[in-house]
Amino acid sequence: MKRILYHLELTAMKTCIFCISFLLLYPFISFSQNKAYSDQHRPQFHFSPPAHWMNDPNGMVYYKGEYHLFYQYYPDSTVWGPMHWGHAVSKDLIHWQQLPIALYPDSLGYIFSGSVVVDKNNTTGFQKGTESPLVAIYTYHNMTGEKSGRIDFQTQGIAYSIDKGRTWKKYANNPVIKNPGTKDFRDPKVMWHEPSKHWVMTMAAGNEIRFYRSTDLKKWEQSGSFGKDEGSHGGVWECPDLFEMKTGKSNESKWVLLVSIGSGAPNGGSGTQYFTGNFDGKTFTNENPKQTLLWLDYGTDNYAGVTWSNAPDNRRLFLGWMSNWQYAQNVPTKAWRSAMTLPRELSLRETIKGYRLFTVPAKEANTLRINSSGKQFTSNKSYPISLSEIQLEYDLEKDGSNDFGIELLNNKNESLRIGFDKQKNEFYIDRTHFSGMSFSKAFPGIHIAPRLSESKKLTLHLFIDHSSVELLADNGTVVMTDIFFPSEDFNKLQSFEKNGVSLLTKGTLYELKSIW
């Protein structure tokens, strides 16, 4: 583990003190929330914790009108430490209510990433009243074991809630999966597989994914493995997710496997790749040649993302951690560190290159617009902005500019460019024009993504918050998520078109409101 190490005993004590003060202060937290969310760089329409360190989204599950978001949380500091599961809920995926910490470290270890399922048929026997048990399946990371040089320090545990996620109880016979002698053995994502009538766990184990099955979430047996020599192995495999998706062709469906990698992503550091293929209830098979690399997001700041369990209407809703292990612990925010991406909806469609994931913002993001019809965005005008959504269409058939996009500027001469280079057929985000980037050598850079669509109409869909941009190009074929930290907020937004006449045929700008 490359992260900072802490003593478990000290943590347990601190945790206790924190827990008591949190409970006492909890009623006041929502009142002071607005204040906490007005500090510099603070995202205004993305989820971030009121204070302290956050990484991966965990246990995302929908139950009775609420989207639950748990997250890797260290309540004592703004850098990574003994992991807890922070907790927030939302009725609309956009506005979040912070809830008390759901899971604390215990004698078996820190609480690493994992998932939550709704045990509708009470297969666990945990149900007491009318509420279905929500069961969390997570990794225990035993620091003492790691420090003493053992390799079996990660195991899997479960906890449950029978009051709609408000309070959690750890299962008495944890761990439910012991370590088989694999150093990196973590991040269980569980789903119910109806054809085989089993719970299926997809887990990262060293340089592969392992599948386990169970009928009661307590006893598990391994059923398969995948990936040793497939896809990218530029870093450790983490946080997988497995789900079935309709392809849009009559009744056809395929399986998608997301696998995050700790380093070696296309623009450096951590990122998320995916595979498409088949799952027979026991193991996954890739339908593409082994070396094919498919990336969910080409930006540097979308990691460890997975999808909501039990989402209504069969929606495949995704959320990622908007940072990168290369610099996450050094970014210049004060009270808190890290935010999540916007909730996004995934679909699988056939392209000339095969089946690919398409990503669009969840439709609930429309409610962020101050004025639902937006205003016209034209080429030679600058707009005073703070929070915005922009939709642009370019005609590539026209003889004109070969490098175009939009630019954010402030009074300190700092800028962020998001554009398309016609010759290279690449999208890019240029975050080199900032002062104060000495916190990490890996941070400044021009990040690129290949264009996959061959359409003569190119579209850019952008969401700009105080310290992040999300680009969903060509209707979600290519995605780039980048964070940035200007020394003063950007106050100007304009389009740029280099070397020729404008190709912009349509532009709409929406001002967005804060969720806090």
Ligand code: FRU
């Ligand atoms: C991914 C990750 C997971 C692990 C967690 C620890 O960012 O390394 O593999 O469970 O973070 O916080």
